[in-house]
Amino acid sequence: MRISFLGVLTAALVTVHATSAPTSAPNRDQEIRPSDAILLPPMFVAPLRPPPLYGHALLRSWAPPDYPKDALKNWLGGTVKLRLVIDKKGNVVSSRVLDATDPRFIKAAQDAVKEWTFSPALSASVPVACSMDTSVVFSPEEGTRRRSASSSFPPEAELPVLAPTTDATLASTPDIDYPDVLFDRRLSGRAHYICTVLANGRVANPRIIAASSVDFVVPALNAIEALRYAPRMQGDQPIESEVEGDLRFDLTMGSAIGALAANMITAPDGNQPTAVIEPLTVVDPIYPYDLLLKGEKGSATVAFVVGTNGSPTDMRVVAASEPEFGVALSAAIEMSTFSPPVVNGHSAPVELVRRAVFLPAASGADSGQDPVARLLAALRAGQVGNGSWLDKRLVPRYQVAPRYPDVLKKGSRPAGAAVIEIVVDRDGRARLPQIFTCSEPAFGWAAATAVSQWVFDAPRRNGRSADVRAIIPIQFKAPTD
Numbered sequence: 001m002r003i004s005f006l007g008v009l010t011a012a013l014v015t016v017h018a019t020s021a022p023t024s025a026p027n028r029d030q031e032i033r034p035s036d037a038i039l040l041p042p043m044f045v046a047p048l049r050p051p052p053l054y055g056h057a058l059l060r061s062w063a064p065p066d067y068p069k070d071a072l073k074n075w076l077g078g079t080v081k082l083r084l085v086i087d088k089k090g091n092v093v094s095s096r097v098l099d100a101t102d103p104r105f106i107k108a109a110q111d112a113v114k115e116w117t118f119s120p121a122l123s124a125s126v127p128v129a130c131s132m133d134t135s136v137v138f139s140p141e142e143g144t145r146r147r148s149a150s151s152s153f154p155p156e157a158e159l160p161v162l163a164p165t166t167d168a169t170l171a172s173t174p175d176i177d178y179p180d181v182l183f184d185r186r187l188s189g190r191a192h193y194i195c196t197v198l199a200n201g202r203v204a205n206p207r208i209i210a211a212s213s214v215d216f217v218v219p220a221l222n223a224i225e226a227l228r229y230a231p232r233m234q235g236d237q238p239i240e241s242e243v244e245g246d247l248r249f250d251l252t253m254g255s256a257i258g259a260l261a262a263n264m265i266t267a268p269d270g271n272q273p274t275a276v277i278e279p280l281t282v283v284d285p286i287y288p289y290d291l292l293l294k295g296e297k298g299s300a301t302v303a304f305v306v307g308t309n310g311s312p313t314d315m316r317v318v319a320a321s322e323p324e325f326g327v328a329l330s331a332a333i334e335m336s337t338f339s340p341p342v343v344n345g346h347s348a349p350v351e352l353v354r355r356a357v358f359l360p361a362a363s364g365a366d367s368g369q370d371p372v373a374r375l376l377a378a379l380r381a382g383q384v385g386n387g388s389w390l391d392k393r394l395v396p397r398y399q400v401a402p403r404y405p406d407v408l409k410k411g412s413r414p415a416g417a418a419v420i421e422i423v424v425d426r427d428g429r430a431r432l433p434q435i436f437t438c439s440e441p442a443f444g445w446a447a448a449t450a451v452s453q454w455v456f457d458a459p460r461r462n463g464r465s466a467d468v469r470a471i472i473p474i475q476f477k478a479p480t481d
Contacts, residue, residue, distance in 0.1 A: 056162040057086045057118040057130050062153050065112035065136055068104050075140045078102040080109035082134055083163055085236050088127040090118040096236055098133065109136035118160075131235025134160040163235025168197045168243050174226035177219040178249050186259040187212055187282060189249030191220035197229045199238040208398035209244070212281050214453040217398045218427060220247045221455070264355040268303060275350040276342040277306060285332040285356050286445075286452045288324035289434050293376070295360040300325040302333055302354055308347045310338045313406050318353065329356045331445040334403050375423055375431055375467060384423055384467045387459075394424060394470060395457040402450035404479050405442035415478040416440050418447035419471060422454070426465035430454040436471070447474040 071078070078101035085094045095110050113134065121130035135158050153159075178189070195206040206224040208217050224247070232241035260266065260273065263282055267273045291298065298321035305314045312333050320326030333354055341350040361373035378384050387394060408414065416439035422430040433452045438444030451472050459468045 054124060055122045057090065057121045057132060057160070059116065059153065059160055060090065060119050061115075061117045063112055063115040064154075065105075065108040065138065067138060067140075068108055071102070071104050071138065072140055076102065076104075076138075077140050078105045078138045080105050080136045080138075082109060082113060082136065083236050084113060084132050084134060084160065085129060086118050086120065086132060087129045088120050090120040090127075092116055092118075093129075094236065105136070105138050108138075112136060129237050131163040131233075131237040132160040133163045133235065134158065163237075165232065165234045168201075168229045168232040168241050170227065170245070171201060171230045172228040174223050176223045176247060176249065179215045179219055182213060182215050184262060185213075185282070186262040187249075187279070188259075189213065189216040189247075190280075191216050191247045192244065193220065193224050193247065194242060194244045195224055195227075197231055197241050197243050199231050199240055201229045201231045201238075203227050203229070206397065208455070210281075211398065214283075214398070214400075214429075214455065216247075216249060217455045218429070221397055223247055260352075264357075266353055266355075268351055268353050270353075273341075273350060273352060274343065275348070276339075277350060277352075278339040279336065280310065280339055281335075281337040283332045283335040283449065283453065285325075285328040285358070286433055286449055287358055287372075288322070288328055289432065291322060291324060291358070292360060292372075292432075296322070297360050298322050298325045298358045300329040300356050300358075302326060302329045303351060304330075304333050304354070305349050305351050306338045306341050307349050308340055310340045312336060312338070315406060325356070325358055327441075327445055328358075328449075329354065331405075331449040332356075334406055334446070335400070335449055371425055371427075371429070372431060375425060378467060379423070379432075384469055385461075387468050387470060389461055390466070390468060391460045391463065392457075394459060394468070396454060397428070397457060398453070398455040400450045400453045402446040402474060402476070404476055405440075405446050408440060408442050409479055413478050414440065416443040416476045418443045418474045418476075420444075420448050420451045420474060421469065421471050422451055424456050424459055424468050424470055426458055426467055428456040428458040430456070443474075443476050446476075447472075450474070 080100045081098040082095045083098055084092050087093045092113050095113050097106055097110075100106050100109075113136070120127040122128065137154075137158055182189070190210070190212045191208050192210040193206055193208050196204045198204055203225055206221055208220055211217050211220065229243065231238040233239070259279055260277070263279055265279065285300070300320040301318040303316045303318050304312045306312055315330040315333055317323075317326035317330060320329075340347055342348070343350060361376055362370040375384070408416075418438035419436040421434045421436055423432045425431050430452055433448040435444035435448055438447070451474070454472075459466045
């Protein structure tokens with residue numbers, strides 16, 4: 001099913017299947033050794049603003065216009081305003097008329113500026129093209145004198161000035177695929193993106209900065225690459241720029257209450273919450289790695305409080321078939337966000353309960369449709385390599401920073417670290433996170449939950465999609481608030 005950009009989806013969303021994940025003590029018979037995996041650098045987000053011109057073009061040589069004979073004979077004066085494009089060699093490659101008091105002066109003005117030369121504009125010490133505005137003035141009193149003044153410069157008021165800049169604007173939008181795995185969950189999807197708009201209006205280097213679910217990220221990236229923009233213009237010169245925007249997957253069916261229930265979130269008594277509240281970002285719990293390898297299914301129920309800012313706090317495991325399931329769900333809840341709850345028309349915290357069911361990877365005929373099952377089989381067969389043989393290094397397109405664990409914030413608030421290993425699958429999704437080391441168990445779960453949502457450019461080897469192991473170090477600073 002397809003929807004238009006910023007359009008409306010009228011279908012429903014699938015049951016929650018937890019993604020694969022770690023335990024605090026990985027199974028050393030099944031784990032991947034750190035020496036076999038590629039180490040990724042810390043997260044980095046490119047700046048939003050395009051680099052400014054460090055210096056505009058400067059007029060180096062100037063030639064006055066040849067005065068049209070009939071205009072001079074009739075003692076007529078005038079002005080032609082032109083917009084020039086000056087290339088990176090300092091030559092005038094085009095001129096466009098912005099205004100002219102008399103059309104008889106236009107050709108003479110454009111012929112004159114062709115002879116002008118400039119010191120080119122500089123950006124980061126590199127010569128670049130730029131656009132400048134200038135006025136070519138025809139004065140009958142100076143007509144004869146100026147025709148012989150080819151070595152002089154025009155009056156200061158007539159010197160070329162940098163043309164104004166206009167930002168890139170969206171010109172066309174594609175259809176967007178709503179992910180099938182979310183149909184039953186009734187989430188209104190949102191992906192906030194940053195990308196580079198090239199001088200030809202095409203998009204490069206798209207990154208997702210925020211998303212209501214990681215399952216929206218890949219269709220959003222595909223849609224962004226199909227966007228077309230009218231590029232940023234400095235006068236008549238198109239230039240690269242950084243832009244940001246939103247893609248939305250909106251629902252017309254259901255309600256906030258329906259979205260809560262579809263994600264197994266209720267009031268503590270199991271009924272619908274009386275507060276007005278909506279899930280904005282829903283993070284799924286990671287599947288404890290050792291339990292995943294054993295094929296052990298289970299469930300967990302966690303109570304929590306959503307504060308007036310929409311952030312969950314005070315996570316408390318109510319029930320769990322295995323302790324690791326409860327810890328995994330608590331870490332996922334801590335990274336989720338909600339609309340600020342409203343009770344009886346006033347902002348107020350509200351207590352909720354979330355339940356999760358952990359289903360093991362598929363086996364047999366169905367395993368080919370399950371990415372986790374496919375990866376587990378590939379790992380056991382030794383078919384997942386490290387990054388040394390990839391066509392290019394892994395490039396992240398969506399990164400989520402871990403939250404400082406609430407349980408530690410209420411204690412001694414230590415700084416800390418965790419090292420997480422993942423498998424980046426052939427679609428670029430981070431799968432099978434494992435905790436190799438962590439200074440506190442809570443740091444390990446928080447880091448693994450965050451990293452499990454990351455998305456990369458699809459890894460390739462010899463031009464073909466591939467799976468690759470990667471190690472990600474995460475640092476936690478001690479909170480000061």
